[in-house]
Amino acid sequence: MGKNGNGLHARTERCAVCGELFAAGRLYHASSIRPGISELIARDVKDWNADSRICGPDLSSYRRRYVADLLEQERGELSDLDRQVLESFEKGASSVHATAASAVRKDLEAETFGQRAADNVAAFGGSWTFIIAFCLVLVGWMTINVTGLLVGGFDPYPFILLNLVLSCVAAFQAPVIMMSQKRQEAKDRRRSENDYMINLRAELEIRQLHDMIDHQMAHQWERLAELQQIQIELLEGRQQGKRD
Structure with missing residues (x-):
């Protein structure tokens, strides 16, 4: 358990993949992860189950592997462009645009x-x-x-x-x-x-956005369930106090 800026204890949990401690809000619950990615994690982590949690960097790595497997199944062997997009997937959207811009700039500079x-x-x-x-x-x-x-x-x-x-x-x-x-x-x-790389990058970002929304929804449901459980405990405590 750690302390936040207000001096209160912040709940920490351990990542099932790397084993490091993180704040609970920074970890992704197994229920919010796509089944295909969860199966891929389960191949490498023996203790992976429905209650496990994973940190963002490890999840991004498994997402990249999962997307690479999907692309390989859909398009066959991955091309050099596909690999460039996958390598830049974790660097942000600007990396693909920077690659496209640098390619155009090199073409202009190479003109004789x-x-x-x-x-x-x-x-x-x-x-x-x-x-x-x-x-x-x-x-x-x-x-x-x-x-x-x-x-x-x-x-x-x-x-x-x-x-x-x-x-x-x-x-x-x-x-x-x-x-x-x-x-x-x-x-x-x-x-x-360049258009193909940008379009493929946009497709991967949309998939990642769906995963992030699923994670937020699952996290909100967990907080609501926790609040309801606290309310139930408070009500039970009041009823027990009245009986006593």
């Missing part, structure tokens, strides 16, 4: 000059600005050579030099666009992985 140039070329080549400018260049090229404004034209009909220029532009533009598409696919894959 060639990759940025490929993205810019692909973005410009797929814009109306490029289409209109290219049409103006073609019309101007053909007009100059048909009308003979420059000493009879430097590329008379059928515009063989123009065909060569267009072929060269297409030959260089196609691989640049493919490079940009590959980078966009990599970004989309990274974004999908």
Whole structure:
């Protein structure tokens, strides 16, 4: 038994897993734990029963093992993303968001000059600005050579030099666009992985929230039952006093 800040004795109990003493309010009763988690604890702790109690850190560890078993049953072998989420499960929600943000930041920092140039070329080549400018260049090229404004034209009909220029532009533009598409696919894959990790984390947090609510409800019922028992004892004591 320990003392709280008011000098009153605070009831302490022992964790059935680690064996350390904790305040009774910080321990979780076996009745408030999911049956699957309770069965998992019973495999490791021989004395585990319906009246046993477990501390928060040990319960979090068994929850992680239980969730890992569930994910492995539902999805088969756990992927690296699943393991990252499980490892960050006990660190708080911000860890997953920090992992996602750091991944995006690393992708941005890892971009080379060639990759940025490929993205810019692909973005410009797929814009109306490029289409209109290219049409103006073609019309101007053909007009100059048909009308003979420059000493009879430097590329008379059928515009063989123009065909060569267009072929060269297409030959260089196609691989640049493919490079940009590959980078966009990599970004989309990274974004999908981050969304998956955040969604999986949210699912695990919801399950943990249900467990916490169950624990609070069980704890409140225990307090109500204890108060009712005290009231019954007081009533019995008064009746006994009247008889005496």
